[in-house]
Amino acid sequence: MAKRRVLLLGASGYLGAQILQELRHDQANEIVGTCYSSSVHADLARIDVKDDRSFAALINRLQPDVVVWSLRGVDSVDALELIEQGMETLLKSVPEHSKIMYLSTDGVFGQKTGPFTEEEETGLLDERNPLAGYCLAKIKGEELVRGRSENHLILRYGPIYGKNGADVWDKRVSSLASELEGREVVRTGNLFKSFVHVEDLARAIAELVPSAYTGTLHLGPARKESYYSFCRKMAARLGLNPDLVKEDVLSEERARELGIPLDTSLDASRARALLKTAFRSL
């Protein structure tokens, strides 16, 4: 039987490395993973998606059945260029039958208050929020993918945590662990997110590769956490002292001034009913 050709863009990244591992469990997948600037990736194809000629040539050569977009720019300008150049090239060059799986974010709901379902309209973040440019790029990516054909999956999720298959921790937990060396740290108790474990997320994405499901799907556990509760629980998991994690509260007025939405949690009940993959709560 012919194999399913999967192009995984961003296989050298934190999440991409874990998705690559999960995809390799399925013998039906013939996978090409990509890297860009990172070193020591002999098994990955090196590509700059902003270089339209070489990116288009790669797609023409591979003729992928499924493309997974797990890319992130270094800053908001780069994030927008990845979409305006890389995504444009992808959508122009990819075979008509290909399924595009676009990895998006919980940041596409602007200043609204979660938990958000898939039906909620997206919105822009206040420009005072440092993530505004990144989230704008993510929204534009969603629009392009949605406009191209029905055969797409837009996957949204909150902050990813945990050690991936390449032994890399997310930045949030690694900085918590180093900050907590005998010192107190302060985290906000009324800033809520749907934190998702990297293994569960990658397994769900790999499960969706052969699936006929299309449209938009939120991925993650049922329970949201505040930054404070997340960090206390993670400290305990890491054998560190959770009592060194102290709570502060962001007033609604200050949150408005900073352009920070206080609850961007996701309602991911549709995915939890659809998928075999379970999403652990902390």
Ligand SMILES: NC(=O)c1ccc[n+]([C@@H]2O[C@H](COP(=O)([O-])OP(=O)(O)OC[C@H]3O[C@@H](n4cnc5c(N)ncnc54)[C@H](OP(=O)(O)O)[C@@H]3O)[C@@H](O)[C@H]2O)c1
């Ligand atoms: N991490 C989170 O908490 C989180 C939360 C919500 C959504 N997301 C989304 O999940 C996806 C994966 O995130 P991540 O944290 O795994 O990101 P990441 O670790 O920063 O990985 C980004 C990937 O993009 C590649 N890349 C960057 N610029 C490129 C270019 N010009 N051409 C080709 N490849 C390029 C990088 O390659 P090199 O490393 O080789 O340069 C790397 O493989 C992203 O779409 C992100 O927006 C992440």
